[in-house]
Amino acid sequence: MTALTAEREARVASRSVPTRHRRRRFDATPWLFILPGAILFAVFIVYPMIQAAQMSLYDWNILRGAASEFVGFDNYIRAFDDDRFWLSLANSGIYMLFTVPPQIILGLAIAMLLRSKAPAQPLFRVLFYLPVVTSWVVVSLLFKYLFADQGLVNFVLGSDTSWLSNRWTALVAICALGVWKGIGWSMMIFLAALQGVPQSLEEAAALDGANWWQRFRAVTVPAIWPAMLFVIVMLVIGGFNVFTSVLLMTAGGPGGQTEVLLTFMYQQAFSNLDFGYGAALAVLLTLLVFIFSVIQLRVFRDRTDEELS
Numbered sequence: 013m014t015a016l017t018a019e020r021e022a023r024v025a026s027r028s029v030p031t032r033h034r035r036r037r038f039d040a041t042p043w044l045f046i047l048p049g050a051i052l053f054a055v056f057i058v059y060p061m062i063q064a065a066q067m068s069l070y071d072w073n074i075l076r077g078a079a080s081e082f083v084g085f086d087n088y089i090r091a092f093d094d095d096r097f098w099l100s101l102a103n104s105g106i107y108m109l110f111t112v113p114p115q116i117i118l119g120l121a122i123a124m125l126l127r128s129k130a131p132a133q134p135l136f137r138v139l140f141y142l143p144v145v146t147s148w149v150v151v152s153l154l155f156k157y158l159f160a161d162q163g164l165v166n167f168v169l170g171s172d173t174s175w176l177s178n179r180w181t182a183l184v185a186i187c188a189l190g191v192w193k194g195i196g197w198s199m200m201i202f203l204a205a206l207q208g209v210p211q212s213l214e215e216a217a218a219l220d221g222a223n224w225w226q227r228f229r230a231v232t233v234p235a236i237w238p239a240m241l242f243v244i245v246m247l248v249i250g251g252f253n254v255f256t257s258v259l260l261m262t263a264g265g266p267g268g269q270t271e272v273l274l275t276f277m278y279q280q281a282f283s284n285l286d287f288g289y290g291a292a293l294a295v296l297l298t299l300l301v302f303i304f305s306v307i308q309l310r311v312f313r314d315r316t317d318e319e320l321s
Contacts, residue, residue: 061298067291074287087292096268097293100276106183107272108251111190115247116240118191119198124228126199127206137203141196151193152260159185159261179269182262186270189257194250198243205239206232241312245305252301273297 068087070080091097122140126133143151158164159175166173175181209232217227233240255274258264264271264279271279273293281290 064291064294067288068295070288072287072291074285080288083288087289088296090289091292091296096271096276099268100271100273103183103270104252104254104272107187107190107254108248110183110187111194112244112247112251114191115194115198116243118195119243120202120240122195122199123202123206126203137200140199143193144196144200146193148193148256149260151189152257155185155189155257156261176262177266179266182266182270186254186257186261189261190251190254194247198247201239201243202236205236209235237312241309244312245308248304248308249301252297252304 069082069084071083073080126136126140156176160166161172161174163175165175173181175185213231213235214227217231222230253274254272255278258270258272258275259278262270264275268276274297277290277293277297280286280293
């Protein structure tokens with residue numbers, strides 16, 4: 013009986029003690045959930061990117077059965093020697109510079125105002141967020157008529173400025189549309205982040221004699237910094253990808269002076285049927301956005317690490 017009891021206890025102990033080297037059973041359930049999204053990502057994101065990179069190395073011929081001539085990096089060299097490419101890049105940079113900061117500042121300011129509970133708060137949230145869900149086509153055509161020669165803007169200002177016939181005034185109208193449409197999105201992100209700011213920290217800072225600005229700078233901003241990083245990165249990416257508003261408001265005119273990277277790429281690929289050059293422009297834009305995103309994440313991550321330390 014003693015030997016049998018000892019053997020039984022040894023078996024129970026071997027089952028209860030976790031073994032590190034025991035072969036882990038493969039569970040396919042998580043992969044089944046991931047598989048549909050992975051397939052869609054591969055088909056609609058990865059494959060087009062690979063195809064665009066391939067096309068950028070050819071003088072691509074879209075005719076069925078026609079051969080496409082391999083030109084190597086000639087399309088990229090052509091882009092760097094093209095003044096219209098640099099002009100469109102400059103316009104994209106100007107758009108990003110004059111739309112991203114206002115969306116951050118105004119979105120955060122409105123979120124701070126709507127943070128307090130009030131009966132009309134849901135109504136104001138809907139009103140500020142309404143432009144976000146409105147179609148780009150609709151609001152672009154609306155702003156085109158607002159800034160027309162006989163439009164509402166000239167009527168209110170009492171001027172006869174031809175807004176969309178000059179590079180700088182047209183960029184003002186395009187940037188105004190970008191800011192107006194994007195404030196609601198950044199407001200909602202900041203509003204969600206502000207809900208997680210501990211009230212006890214703000215009350216403690218107020219008891220220590222900190223004024224509103226000091227509490228905002230020392231308590232609120234560090235608490236919502238991850239959300240602010242997300243907003244900045246996404247707005248910069250969106251700034252480089254501006255397309256619909258430029259295409260519908262000015263079509264890149266006058267004389268290509270308001271073209272941005274995407275409208276220039278669209279014209280080369282679908283108007284001039286120069287798909288190789290258009291693909292090269294798409295690859296350059298992708299690399300540019302990727303580099304900017306990495307730099308932003310690195311800079312802001314270093315600042316976050318410094319604040320935490």
